[in-house]
Amino acid sequence: MNIVRPALKLTHDGALAVMQAALATATAMGAPQCIAIVDEGCNLLAFVRMDGARVLSVESATRKAMTAATTGEPTGHMPPEKASALAAATSGRMTNLLGGLPLKVDGQIVGGIGVGSGTGEQDLEVARAAVAAFARHIGNMDVA
Template identity: 75%
Template sequence: MSVTLLRPATKLTHRGALLLVAAAEEAARAMGVPQCIAVVDEGCNLVAFLRMDGARVLSIESATRKAMTAAATGKPTGGIAPDKALLLAEATSGRMTNLLGGVPLIADGQVVGGIGVGSGTGEQDLEVAQAAVAAFMRAQAP
């Protein structure tokens, strides 16, 4: 009986991260809401970031944490039960968040990263993140 010691992995490239940032920026401009946009890989490492002119400085951190949370959980942020969200924040020293605006990036059935958007309302942040993920998915289609 052979034991598999390695598993194949699909990885997000810097070009993919930049496509996400550009698509999110376009959606934010169309909305008229300057945003902070963070893209992380599957290990929650920052790959690309943009703070649009006029976006809130403190949203740099929240956008990054939204991206990390989406990548780590494989689920959009904002839907975790309040009691579990508090535990999640406590267990990660506040590095993970339940604020709307984080969406995982999934390719070939694998989580390859996450995008986090912050500086608008939670609903605006989520809309911009979803627009970027939709552009990412279209770009992957054969």
């Protein structure tokens, strides 16, 4: 019987690499964003509120990252009745707004990114660019 299991962990440097890709995309789009990156336990590793990003998007970006890291799924695709139940059951800590994506290595969730302050589509575009950069970094290293 195994009583422990090996686990990959997102590092602060990894979170910063994801952040840099998100910032570059948001800047190129001209859409100031709040960007949150969490580890698999929903612990905040990196956060930026770009100049001009909405103050209340600090919370939504963080909750998007937490939701993606917890569920392993993108945010924004849940039926409305389930989304309301999810928010209520978690005291608002989880959300179904577009802009949250999980960070995975070999199918294992190592974290999540949440982006907020633009339209849902802009938020998702920034998050996708960051996840693509993450995947390129993973492809360049030995994770075994």
